[in-house]
Amino acid sequence: MRKYRCTICGYIYDDAKEKVKFEDLPDDWKCPLCGAPKSLFEEVKDNDTSKKEADKKDTSYVEEVDDDLRELSNYEISLICSNLARGCEKQYLEEETNLFRELSSHYESLEKSKEGNLEDIIDMVTSDINNFGNSMEVFSKYDDRGAKRVVNWASKSTNIMKVVIDAYKEKGIDYIKNTKIWVCDICGFIYIGDNPPKVCPVCRVPSFKILEVC
Amino acid sequence: MKEKSERYAYRDLKICTKDCLCLFVCPTGATDNETGQIDFDKCIGCGSCAASCPSKAISMLPRVYPKQKVKDKHVISELFKLADSKIEQIKILKNMINESSNDDEKRLYKALIHSNKVIIEDLFREAGFMLSQSTNTNKFLKSLLGKDKEIDTIINKLLSKLVVND
Numbered sequence: 610m611r612k613y614r615c616t617i618c619g620y621i622y623d624d625a626k627e628k629v630k631f632e633d634l635p636d637d638w639k640c641p642l643c644g645a646p647k648s649l650f651e652e653v654k655d656n657d658t659s660k661k662e663a664d665k666k667d668t669s670y671v672e673e674v675d676d677d678l679r680e681l682s683n684y685e686i687s688l689i690c691s692n693l694a695r696g697c698e699k700q701y702l703e704e705e706t707n708l709f710r711e712l713s714s715h716y717e718s719l720e721k722s723k724e725g726n727l728e729d730i731i732d733m734v735t736s737d738i739n740n741f742g743n744s745m746e747v748f749s750k751y752d753d754r755g756a757k758r759v760v761n762w763a764s765k766s767t768n769i770m771k772v773v774i775d776a777y778k779e780k781g782i783d784y785i786k787n788t789k790i791w792v793c794d795i796c797g798f799i800y801i802g803d804n805p806p807k808v809c810p811v812c813r814v815p816s817f818k819i820l821e822v823c
Numbered sequence: 824m825k826e827k828s829e830r831y832a833y834r835d836l837k838i839c840t841k842d843c844l845c846l847f848v849c850p851t852g853a854t855d856n857e858t859g860q861i862d863f864d865k866c867i868g869c870g871s872c873a874a875s876c877p878s879k880a881i882s883m884l885p886r887v888y889p890k891q892k893v894k895d896k897h898v899i900s901e902l903f904k905l906a907d908s909k910i911e912q913i914k915i916l917k918n919m920i921n922e923s924s925n926d927d928e929k930r931l932y933k934a935l936i937h938s939n940k941v942i943i944e945d946l947f948r949e950a951g952f953m954l955s956q957s958t959n960t961n962k963f964l965k966s967l968l969g970k971d972k973e974i975d976t977i978i979n980k981l982l983s984k985l986v987v988n989d
């Protein structure tokens with residue numbers, strides 16, 4: 610009997626407790642908690658984690674970087690400001706929150722959109738997913754737990770993003786027609802369905818932070 | 824005058840049910856205030872109100888926030904790399920929304936943009952922009968000055984309101 614774990618939300622599928630063995634589940638079976646496909650599950654092996662850690666060589670690639678902050682792009686400025694607005698909101702600084710929001714929209718309006726299609730997005734999302742591992746190693750090397758936390762969430766939410774885009778590509782507009790789309794406002798987790806999960810499967814916030822997209 | 828306490832009580836008016844245990848326990852009367860907010864000049868930071876509030880509507884806020892953790896430049900550059908890829912995706916998705924004529928499809932693209940934005944904001948928070956009162960934020964704001972008069976007004980307001988803490 611084997612056990613499998615959803616790499617997105619941690620849900621455990623235990624062959625011993627289910628009627629159908631994991632192996633025999635259909636290919637379009639999805640995680641009941643977060644909607645991740647079967648392919649994002651991994652087998653749970655007892656005591657194998659320590660060995661895996663020890664086998665890992667330090668292969669992280671760290672670039673040389675300049676000390677000076679380079680010139681920031683408009684979108685970078687816009688999103689740094691909207692992040693600071695969120696921070697001010699948490700500190701109950703209402704006026705500052707609004708001022709940062711104004712700055713953020715101003716810089717967003719300066720940015721031009723760019724030609725491209727769904728295939729380009731899929732390529733970029735795929736390359737993001739492949740890069741998270743290296744980032745994680747860099748953050749481990751500098752022992753930055755905050756940065757590790759953000760890649761942990763970002764990689765999960767980005768994996769789900771890919772699942773959603775792939776499903777849309779395969780099933781077409783029927784996949785999202787007559788269904789609601791939700792985004793977790795804390796970690797970016799996307800959910801397609803009538804009601805959002807009670808807590809976000811990625812960052813565990815309660816569902817009132819998971820917002821419907823209209 | 825006596826020195827101010829390190830912390831002061833702040834009431835979240837959206838959560839407060841106005842049923843007033845905090846009024847009974849406050850030794851200085853700071854919680855009973857015509858504005859509905861706690862008088863932070865009177866508050867001595869004892870925390871009794873926060874401890875008694877049945878709705879968890881009161882937070883004890885520091886008058887000065889602690890220093891923000893300094894981030895290694897390699898960590899920052901890595902976080903920016905992750906963010907920049909997502910920024911390029913937002914640019915393309917915006918264009919895709921403009922060119923699409925299907926509302927459901929637009930909704931999906933909007934969701935992807937929203938998700939990317941949330942993730943990027945989080946990446947930037949970890950890249951040294953956690954606290955608005957940090958030197959890092961102060962430098963950032965100053966670097967934006969001098970390009971647009973209206974924007975300068977906003978930035979100057981922020982610079983005067985946000986006292987640098989480190």
Ligand code: SF4
Pocket residue numbers: 834838839840841842843844845846875876877878879880881
């Ligand atoms: S005890 Fe809490 S809920 Fe009651 S009035 Fe005070 S802040 Fe509001």
Ligand code: SF4
Pocket residue numbers: 831832848849850851852853854861865866867868869870871872873
């Ligand atoms: S912290 Fe103490 S002094 Fe300040 S408002 Fe609350 S009860 Fe009153």
